[in-house]
Amino acid sequence: MDFFKKLMTAIRGSGRELGEAIIDSQGIRIYEQEIDDAKEAIKKAEQDLTGVMAKEMQAGREIERLEKEIAEYESKALSALDQDNEALAGEVADKIAELEVELDTQKVAKQQFSAHVESVKEMIKQTHAKIREHEREISMVKTTDNVQKAAKSINQHIDGGSSNMVAAKESLERIKHRQQEESDRMAASETLNAELSGESLENKLKAAGIGADADRKKQVLERLKAKRQTS
Amino acid sequence: MNGLLEKLETVLGMPDTGTLNGFEYEFNPIPGDVEVIQVVFKDREELPIYLTQSDSQMLCICYLWEEKEIISKKRSEMLEVMLDMNISVPLSSFGRIGNRYTIFGALSLDSSAESIARELTVLSDNALDAIDAMSEYLN
Numbered sequence: 001m002d003f004f005k006k007l008m009t010a011i012r013g014s015g016r017e018l019g020e021a022i023i024d025s026q027g028i029r030i031y032e033q034e035i036d037d038a039k040e041a042i043k044k045a046e047q048d049l050t051g052v053m054a055k056e057m058q059a060g061r062e063i064e065r066l067e068k069e070i071a072e073y074e075s076k077a078l079s080a081l082d083q084d085n086e087a088l089a090g091e092v093a094d095k096i097a098e099l100e101v102e103l104d105t106q107k108v109a110k111q112q113f114s115a116h117v118e119s120v121k122e123m124i125k126q127t128h129a130k131i132r133e134h135e136r137e138i139s140m141v142k143t144t145d146n147v148q149k150a151a152k153s154i155n156q157h158i159d160g161g162s163s164n165m166v167a168a169k170e171s172l173e174r175i176k177h178r179q180q181e182e183s184d185r186m187a188a189s190e191t192l193n194a195e196l197s198g199e200s201l202e203n204k205l206k207a208a209g210i211g212a213d214a215d216r217k218k219q220v221l222e223r224l225k226a227k228r229q230t231s
Numbered sequence: 232m233n234g235l236l237e238k239l240e241t242v243l244g245m246p247d248t249g250t251l252n253g254f255e256y257e258f259n260p261i262p263g264d265v266e267v268i269q270v271v272f273k274d275r276e277e278l279p280i281y282l283t284q285s286d287s288q289m290l291c292i293c294y295l296w297e298e299k300e301i302i303s304k305k306r307s308e309m310l311e312v313m314l315d316m317n318i319s320v321p322l323s324s325f326g327r328i329g330n331r332y333t334i335f336g337a338l339s340l341d342s343s344a345e346s347i348a349r350e351l352t353v354l355s356d357n358a359l360d361a362i363d364a365m366s367e368y369l370n
Contacts, residue, residue: 168296
């Protein structure tokens with residue numbers, strides 16, 4: 001979370017001077033080295049983990065074996081006692097005591113291996129989180145750096161006159177004006193098309209004897225006849 | 232990694248000039264420390280889009296207005312409106328680089344031709360709409 005604040009301070013601090021590196025390349029290299037180291041540490045930890053887990057399983061099997069053996073000897077000791085063979089029962093008891101010491105040692109070892117496995121797993125989890133965090137930070141730094149460098153080129157391009165930056169409202173007006181001109185042109189061309197096709201339609205109608213002018217001759221003749229009758 | 236221009240041409244399957252979603256366009260590389268391509272749409276020459284890429288994303292940036300164009304007593308209201316509008320504007324967000332306000336969109340480096348074409352044309356439309364909508368805050 002701290003990183004966001006650092007980046008914010010850096011951007012706000014150097015915002016007026018574009019193109020300045022937020023974190024120098026040395027800083028980025030240190031971060032990248034930390035990521036590589038962390039990845040290496042994970043690889044080693046994972047190898048260790050397999051070894052320790054194998055030892056833990058081994059200890060578990062040893063415990064099972066010892067418990068089984070103890071149970072067997074106990075049953076033998078009981079048989080000896082049943083036969084009132086105290087001396088033999090005593091010898092078996094000695095053997096059981098010896099096995100119990102070994103069993104305790106194995107149980108302690110297994111506990112230690114289990115604790116080790118847990119701590120290595122936790123370490124791997126934390127390292128993964130650290131790598132994710134560093135990678136995100138690096139990506140933010142590189143993006144910021146890239147944007148600042150790009151902005152420097154763009155600003156030089158704009159200020160250099162090869163692409164004048166016109167005030168936004170004026171740009172909008174010019175673009176709207178061109179769009180209006182374009183749509184006027186299209187409207188005019190549509191009107192023209194309509195008129196042209198309309199004219200030809202009139203001609204066709206006339207030729208077919210349909211429309212206002214078609215029976216003009218007849219109308220004139222009738223008007224003249226009517227005039228003669230009244231005169 | 233291929234250069235941005237080669238990539239655009241490969242992805243879009245077009246040379247430096249052509250038509251994108253019905254817009255005639257022109258790609259112009261801009262000299263500098265990092266690769267920047269200026270995309271100019273015909274009849275929208277005043278609002279070119281600048282494309283650049285970092286190791287994690289491709290950025291399409293359109294410069295809208297400068298700090299000096301803002302009516303000073305309306306500045307904080309304008310900033311609030313931009314912040315409020317940010318989430319609703321499709322595919323683009325407002326930003327500021329130095330003293331220039333921008334509208335921009337970010338794309339994954341492996342974006343398809345359709346996504347890039349859509350981003351560029353939507354950004355251009357958004358830029359026009361944004362200036363239109365924010366005109367009351369500008370001189």
